[in-house]
Amino acid sequence: MDNTQHDPWAETVDVILPALNEAAGIRWLLPRLPEGHRAIVVDNGSTDGTDDIAEAGGALVVHEPTRGFGAACFAGLSAATAPIVAFMDADASFDPVDLPRVTGPVASGEVDLMLGARSPLDRSTAWPAHARLANRFLAWELRRRAGLTLTDLGPMRAAHREHLLELQLTDRRSGWPLEMVLRAADAGWRIEEVPVQYLTRAGRSKVTGTLRGTLTAVADMGRILGERDG
Template sequence: MARVNVIIPAYNEEHSIGKVVADIPEFVTDVIVVNNNSSDRTAETASQAGATVLHEPKPGYGHACMKGITYAAAKPAETRPDIIVFLDGDFSDYPQEMDLLLKPIVDGTADMVIGSRVLGKREAGSLLPQQLFGNWLATKLLRLLYGVKYTDLGPFRAIKLDTLLKLNMQDRTYGWTVEMQAKAAKQNMRSVEVPVSYRKRIGVSKVSGTIKGTVLAGYKIIFTIFRYM
């Protein structure tokens, strides 16, 4: 059985992070919550739920993800994970569906699997209009410029650890997910999408929930797509 670690970037998610950790399947060998400069009890709640808690004071989704990757990759050979799964800490993803993401990798047909909220069942209002438009535009550009067909830049994704390290991820903020997909395309890595369920998050999104966050994220995503072309 492949060893699986989960990395959950979390910023002020004290009301949801415990629920997320509790729903992680038992076969996961380490649930790594990266507390990304939270001002609430995110870290304490995650620890009480049984997660390994790391602290990344530099704000940014990519900063938090890299903290978790560095920690996982440095483990001794006997505990080092084969696969990394990323998901959000706001309880919008369904950790119980992790098998759907892992199956193509375990079967040897993919190196990376993206959970598509667009193809899956989603609760009404869980994806805001600006998110749907942003996904459409970004995936359209990925198809035109990189020749890969995606429907989503979903945060719920699985990837082989060694594959992930080969991508040499650089973005530390909003461009993290699209950088991974663009670089995987450039390196001809085997990637697929699977439909996943999605629900309204607990609390307000720090990105799509504000005009500033939406504009900055949109700019960074488009910039990243052209940067790696």
């Protein structure tokens, strides 16, 4: 008789980590992944050995040569096999120990899409003012256009893999997170958010770390909003 107890989290969640030169972040976060959460690191053209560090840390490594946040996320989603997928920045700005707060309600069937609302420990360094302002504007647009009472377009998020594929997301740049939320809302998904820690990232962000990066992301998301209205 097999007395082995079944772990309900075993192979339940694939955590997709888009990465472009995130060696330090990957080295820190992989050992912190909770049980039942497998890392899929999508190397988006790194030159700092991110892929080697990820593989050595036990992650599944996917190479996506087409640059873009959405391109990396889609490559990870395509490679995932677990019933639930989570997305998280690979720069150590999120602590993986918070993942069950985001993935748990999806696994239990309470929520269809859960977002991690960023709660910065050091607001000045973890979340610069220009990035907070842009996020506040996008959250307002989501409330106005989709009736969603969200405070943050959180990069840490989770949903069922098959349901995400059915949304047929097309953006391959910075508009991916917004397109996901809008399409999920249009499909009648239950969308909620939960606070998660937001830390000072390892290295400089390609988006929030510079005003230009933030403006580019806002432009991409503005395009998504325009396409929806059209």
